[in-house]
Every structure is written in C-alpha cells, then in structure tokens.
Amino acid sequence: MSGIGAALLNSLDIGLLLFIIAVGLNIIFGVLNIINFAHGALYMLGAYLAFTLINLAGMPFWAALLLAPIGVVILAVIIDRVLLRFIYSRDVADSLLLTFAILLMINESVRMIWGSGIHVVQPPDLLSGSVQLLGSSVATYSLFVIVIGLLLLAGLWYLFNRTRIGRIMRAAALDRDMAEALCINTRLVVTGVFAFGAWLAAVGGVMAAPMRALDPGMGDKIIIESFIVVVIGGLGSFPGALIGALILGLIHGFGGRYLPEVNMLLPFVGMALVLLFKPHGIMGKGANA
Amino acid sequence: MKNVSIKNFLVAMTAAATLGTAGTSYAEDPIRIGGMYILSGSAATYGEFAQRGIDLAVGEINSSGGILGRQVEMIYEDTQGKASVAIQAARKLAYSEGVDALVGLDSSGVAQGLVPTIPALQKPLIITHAATPDVTGNLCNAFTYRISVNVAQNMKAAALVASETDATNWTTIGPDYAFGHQSWEFFGNYLKDIKPDVNLMSETNFPRFGAEDFTPFIDRVMDSDAEGVLISVWGGDLVNFIRQANNRGFFEKDLEVMFTVGAATEVLTALGDEMPEGVHLSTRYWYEAYDNDMNARFVKAYLDAYGNPPSYNAQGAYAAIYAYKQAMEAAGTTDGPAVAKALSGMTMESQNGTVTFRKGDNQAMVSPNWGVSGPMHPEHGIRTLTNLQIFDGEEVARTIEETGCKL
Numbered sequence: 001m002s003g004i005g006a007a008l009l010n011s012l013d014i015g016l017l018l019f020i021i022a023v024g025l026n027i028i029f030g031v032l033n034i035i036n037f038a039h040g041a042l043y044m045l046g047a048y049l050a051f052t053l054i055n056l057a058g059m060p061f062w063a064a065l066l067l068a069p070i071g072v073v074i075l076a077v078i079i080d081r082v083l084l085r086f087i088y089s090r091d092v093a094d095s096l097l098l099t100f101a102i103l104l105m106i107n108e109s110v111r112m113i114w115g116s117g118i119h120v121v122q123p124p125d126l127l128s129g130s131v132q133l134l135g136s137s138v139a140t141y142s143l144f145v146i147v148i149g150l151l152l153l154a155g156l157w158y159l160f161n162r163t164r165i166g167r168i169m170r171a172a173a174l175d176r177d178m179a180e181a182l183c184i185n186t187r188l189v190v191t192g193v194f195a196f197g198a199w200l201a202a203v204g205g206v207m208a209a210p211m212r213a214l215d216p217g218m219g220d221k222i223i224i225e226s227f228i229v230v231v232i233g234g235l236g237s238f239p240g241a242l243i244g245a246l247i248l249g250l251i252h253g254f255g256g257r258y259l260p261e262v263n264m265l266l267p268f269v270g271m272a273l274v275l276l277f278k279p280h281g282i283m284g285k286g287a288n289a
Numbered sequence: 290m291k292n293v294s295i296k297n298f299l300v301a302m303t304a305a306a307t308l309g310t311a312g313t314s315y316a317e318d319p320i321r322i323g324g325m326y327i328l329s330g331s332a333a334t335y336g337e338f339a340q341r342g343i344d345l346a347v348g349e350i351n352s353s354g355g356i357l358g359r360q361v362e363m364i365y366e367d368t369q370g371k372a373s374v375a376i377q378a379a380r381k382l383a384y385s386e387g388v389d390a391l392v393g394l395d396s397s398g399v400a401q402g403l404v405p406t407i408p409a410l411q412k413p414l415i416i417t418h419a420a421t422p423d424v425t426g427n428l429c430n431a432f433t434y435r436i437s438v439n440v441a442q443n444m445k446a447a448a449l450v451a452s453e454t455d456a457t458n459w460t461t462i463g464p465d466y467a468f469g470h471q472s473w474e475f476f477g478n479y480l481k482d483i484k485p486d487v488n489l490m491s492e493t494n495f496p497r498f499g500a501e502d503f504t505p506f507i508d509r510v511m512d513s514d515a516e517g518v519l520i521s522v523w524g525g526d527l528v529n530f531i532r533q534a535n536n537r538g539f540f541e542k543d544l545e546v547m548f549t550v551g552a553a554t555e556v557l558t559a560l561g562d563e564m565p566e567g568v569h570l571s572t573r574y575w576y577e578a579y580d581n582d583m584n585a586r587f588v589k590a591y592l593d594a595y596g597n598p599p600s601y602n603a604q605g606a607y608a609a610i611y612a613y614k615q616a617m618e619a620a621g622t623t624d625g626p627a628v629a630k631a632l633s634g635m636t637m638e639s640q641n642g643t644v645t646f647r648k649g650d651n652q653a654m655v656s657p658n659w660g661v662s663g664p665m666h667p668e669h670g671i672r673t674l675t676n677l678q679i680f681d682g683e684e685v686a687r688t689i690e691e692t693g694c695k696l
Binding site: 003006007010014107108111115116117118119120130136137138139141142211212213215216217218220221252253254255256257260261263264 | 329330331332333334336337465492493494495496497499500501502503504505506508509512524525526528529532533536537538555556558559560561563
C-alpha cells in the first residue's frame with residue numbers, strides 16, 4: 001500500500017501550508033474581531049515579493065523567506081493605521097466590506113506591477129528534486145514545507161501559552177477594556193496582531209512560491225480554502241485552524257486519489273457536516289469564541 | 290472691466306470649442322470594436338494576450354488607412370470568466386458604446402451563455418479563443434463566428450496522433466468543467482472510430498479547475514494500467530501539474546502523454562526546461578508552423594513588442610480584426626447584419642494560411658498543431674516542437690450534420 005504513504009505526505013504538505021495561512025486569519029479574528037478578506041492577497045504579495053527577490057534580484061531563497069514577509073508586514077501596518085483602525089469598534093460585517101476592498105486593490109496592483117502572466121520560482125538547490133519515502137517519490141521541498149509547518153505550529157503554541165506577549169494577546173482578545181485598565185497598550189497590541197497575521201500569510205506565500213505557479217488569482221484561491229478551514233475548525237480558534245487545515249489536507253490528498261469523481265464536492269460535504277453537528281466548528285466555542 | 294474680459298474669454302473659449310467639434314465632425318467617426326476577455330483574476334493573462342494581438346492588428350490597419358477609410362478604435366470589457374458578466378458587457382458595448390462589432394471570449398462556459406444572446410444585439414461576434422464545439426454546433430447562430438480551433442477539431446487531430454502510438458489503455462486528466470469533459474468525450478469517440486481495439490478506461494480524473502495540487506491525480510494515473518493519458522489541464526494549472534508530475538517521476542514512466550493545450554507559449558515560457566522532452570504537445574497555433582509573409586511579420590512584430598513568441602490567443606485576436614476589415618470592406622458598410630453576412634463563407638489570408646469561415650456552422654477551418662517537445666529554443670527560452678504536424682482544418686472538422694448547427 002505505497003499509495004497511502006504518499007497520499008498521507010501529500011495531505012500533510014497541503015494541510016500544513018493551509019494551517020500557516022488559516023491560523024493568521026484566525027488570530028486576526030480572535031483578537032481584532034475582523035474577518036480579513038485580504039488575507040489571501042497578503043499571501044499572494046508574499047509570493048510575488050519572493051519572486052522579485054529570487055528571480056529578479058538574484059537573492060537566495062532563504063533571504064526571500066526572511067525579507068518578503070517583512071515587506072508585507074510594513075504594508076499591513078500601513079493598512080491597519082490608515083484604514084482598519086476606523087472600523088475596529090464596528091460590526092464585523094463592515095470589516096468584511098473594507099477588507100474586500102483592500103483585496104481588490106492589492107489584486108489589481110499585483111496585476112499592474114507584475115503583469116498577468118504565470119511565474120515560477122525554483123526551490124533552493126538544497127531542496128530541489130525528490131527523495132524516496134514511504135515507497136514513493138516525494139518532492140524534497142514538500143518535506144521542507146511539512147517541517148516548517150510543524151516548527152511554526154510549535155512556535156505559535158509556545159508564544160500563546162508560555163510567553164507574556166501571548167498572554168497579552170489573549171487578554172486583549174477576551175476583554176479589551178479590561179486589558180486597557182491593566183495598562184496594556186491595546187493600540188499597539190491591535191497593530192501588532194494584524195501585522196503578525198499578515199506576516200504568517202506572507203510566510204505562507206513565500207513557502208508556496210516554489211511549488212505553486214504565481215498568478216494574480218492565487219490569493220483568491222487560497223482565501224476560499226482558508227475559509228473552509230476556518231468553518232470546519234472554528235472561527236478564531238488556534239487548534240481549530242490546525243484541525244481544519246489537516247482535515248482539508250486529508251480530503252484533498254486522499255479524496256483526489258481514491259474518490260476522484262467527488263473531489264470537488266468533498267470539502268463542502270465536510271463543511272456541511274461540521275456545520276450540522278458543530279455549528280461553530282470543531283473547536284469553536286459558540287457565539288463568543 | 291474685469292468681468293468683461295472674463296466674458297470675452299468665455300465666448301472665445303466656447304467658439305474655440307465649437308470650432309474644434311466642427312473640425313472633427315468632418316472626419317468620419319472611428320469604427321468601434323468591442324473586446325470581451327478575461328482581464329482580471331487567474332486567467333487575466335489570456336485577455337492580455339488577446340489585447341496584444343489586437344493592438345498589433347489595429348496599429349497596422351490604422352497606419353495604413355484604416356477600414357473603409359475610418360480609423361479603428363477598441364473598447365474592452367472584462368468578462369471575469371463569467372457568462373452573466375459577459376452578457377452585460379456585450380449589451381453595454383452594443384447599446385451604450387455603440388460598437389460595430391464584437392470579438393472575444395476566453396472560456397467555454399462564457400461562450401455557451403453569451404452566444405444565444407448575440408442575435409438580439411444585431412452585431413457580429415468573432416470568438417477568438419473559447420473552444421466549446423457547441424457555439425458552432427447546436428447553439429450556433431447567424432451572428433456568431435469562430436476563428437480559432439475548437440475542441441472537436443483538436444480532439445480529432447489528437448485521436449489521429451494517439452492512433453499512431455502503441456498505447457491501448459487510455460485515460461484522461463482534465464479540468465472539471467465543460468472543456469475537460471468535452472475534450473475526453475470527443476477524443477474517445479474519434480479514437481474508437483480510428484482504432485477500435487483501444488480501451489477507454491472508466492477511471493478518469495477531473496480535478497477542480499484551479500486545484501493547485503494535482504499530486505493525488507498524478508499518483509492515481511501512475512498506479513493504474515494506463516498506457517496513454519490525454520491531459521487537458523491548461524494555463525497556471527498546467528504549470529503546477531507539470532512541476533508536480535516531474536517531482537513524482539511521472540514522465541519517467543512508460544506512458545504516452547498528450548497535452549491538448551501544452552504548447553501554449555505562456556506555459557512554455559513559465560516552465561522553461563521544466564517542460565519534459567518527448568511528450569506530445571498541441572496548440573491552436575504554433576508560431577513556427579507557418580511559412581508565409583503574414584506570419585513572419587506577425588511573429589517579428591510580436592517578439593519586438595513583447596519579447597516573447599506569440600501565444601495562440603494573440604494570433605486568434607489579431608486575425609479576427611483582419612477578418613472584420615475584409616468583411617466590412619466586402620460589405621461596404623459597418624452595419625451589423627451586413628457584416629455578419631459577409632463573414633459567412635468568407636475566405637481570408639491569416640498567419641495560419643488560408644482560412645474559411647464555413648457556411649453552415651460559421652466555424653473557421655483552421656489547423657490544430659501537434660508536435661513532440663524537443664530541445665530548448667536558443668533564443669526564445671522555451672521548448673521547441675519537433676515532428677510538427679499541421680492538420681488540415683477541414684479534414685479534422687465535424688461535418689455540418691454532426692455539428693447539429695442549423696442556420
């Protein structure tokens with residue numbers, strides 16, 4: 001049964017990439033109460049900046065992995081200070097409208113700056129090619145994505161549960177007024193959280209660049225997947241993002257392999273089942289989650 | 290005093306403005322052509338290619354006297370790849386912008402939705418890319434023409450190529466919408482006719498359009514008994530597919546691999562030498578396939594202007610503008626029904642040779658191109674095509690009875 005091992009690794013590589021993106025979406029929602037439609041666009045921007053740094057400026061992949069997300073973070077801080085700060089106190093629907101507008105602006109800008117063509121980024125030499133694992137040929141780069149995904153997972157868990165910054169973020173998520181009363185600079189927390197979410201999206205974009213073709217619609221594709229992850233896992237939940245992403249990864253990895261006739265339907269069946277039995281997602285905590 | 294001078298100034302300005310309009314009204318208004326393409330999102334590159342082809346054609350025509358002595362002006366609308374958006378766009382172009390003719394369409398789904406609404410507009414439409422057989426078949430009408438190769442023509446050619454190979458068990462990987470399914474259906478039927486002992490496998494693979502990760506489907510074909518596989522995945526999806534297939538060792542297997550849109554230059558440019566050698570690649574127009582003056586001029590102009598060899602979509606759009614030039618000059622007018630009538634049965638010189646819009650279904654008899662990927666082109670940075678086959682457009686076309694078109 002060599003096929004199962006290959007499908008499992010494939011599911012993990014799809015799932016952990018989705019986790020990196022969806023967890024940013026969830027952190028932003030959890031703390032800021034904003035559903036960030038532009039999250040996919042920030043992911044795309046990360047990928048295109050990596051393309052610029054690697055293919056056009058000739059930098060190594062590792063430099064792009066460090067620098068491209070910083071570029072996106074700078075943009076995120078500007079977006080937060082110039083636009084989002086006016087709607088933090090408003091209904092969540094307003095944030096959907098505003099971030100959708102931001103998404104459209106970023107999409108069009110990408111098309112104007114980089115053109116509408118298809119671009120490809122090569123993985124670094126160290127990670128190119130494939131290796132034999134679990135009885136089938138697996139791209140070395142996929143294994144790298146799995147490793148980075150797991151490292152980020154561990155790092156985020158540590159950040160939220162074991163550090164002061166993590167506790168401040170959770171405090172601000174629970175009760176912003178109380179946090180403020182305790183002399184926490186919530187404005188800084190808000191900007192920091194949005195920038196951190198954007199950083200995660202951009203890291204996802206740089207990670208995706210060597211294995212996914214770049215085009216101006218790549219952000220739209222990932223945001224739909226990420227929303228499915230969030231619905232399955234639970235909006236605003238950190239473990240929910242992981243569980244949702246892994247479930248969707250498994251649906252893609254095994255569904256395409258063993259149930260190809262219904263591969264388009266499966267993610268939505270999964271979503272519908274979760275909504276029926278756990279309307280707030282597997283790890284969702286109800287209306288206030 | 291001050292007031293008076295301002296008044297004078299205004300009078301002078303108004304006079305100047307009227308003079309201006311009077312001046313221009315002596316020259317005739319430009320001929321307006323509406324272009325409807327995908328100009329945003331993942332497939333925006335196809336709309337951009339069409340615009341490039343059209344820009345070249347319009348530039349050439351305008352600098353050599355225009356059509357019927359009038360300049361040509363383009364107005365574009367983004368279809369977003371959606372039929373409902375395209376229908377609105379066509380109405381806007383016809384009624385608000387007052388265009389004389391329409392070109393466009395990148396998607397089969399859009400074409401199927403839009404084409405039935407065209408007769409009401411009383412403007413001719415030349416389809417330059419969308420390949421569904423239906424629009425020159427059971428959905429045909431007197432105002433809709435297609436200058437590019439359709440799925441039926443290309444799959445007849447594909448079946449001829451496939452019948453020459455040793456493969457008996459055939460399967461497919463294609464996008465899960467009209468294009469993927471119709472490609473497999475036409476290919477299978479033609480191949481069965483030509484070579485009755487082939488086995489069309491029931492295990493087919495239709496990943497979602499825009500799936501990004503095709504690995505599960507690649508594995509499935511590799512583990513099956515397939516000896517030949519028809520792949521109609523295209524655009525960015527095809528770039529992803531080929532890179533993932535390389536990682537999986539797909540091309541090292543003893544498989545006949547046929548890519549129905551694999552020789553699209555945008556895909557070859559993105560992939561470079563990651564496109565493997567020795568696979569069958571098709572395109573609706575291969576820029577090195579035709580040795581004639583118009584093609585040589587077009588390829589050179591395109592390379593000079595954009596730095597890459599022209600894609601089939603640029604060729605179709607370019608040729609469509611010249612088709613309108615010839616039809617409008619033959620009709621002596623830009624009147625919609627008259628131009629549509631002039632297009633019927635019209636024969637024109639194009640980059641891919643002499644092309645006729647067949648009376649009966651309005652499909653241009655153009656040649657699908659198939660070849661085998663060869664060494665890298667020394668200048669263009671893409672794979673070359675070896676064993677190039679230029680199929681006769683008429684021979685690979687369905688008969689008019691088969692199309693189901695009644696005009």
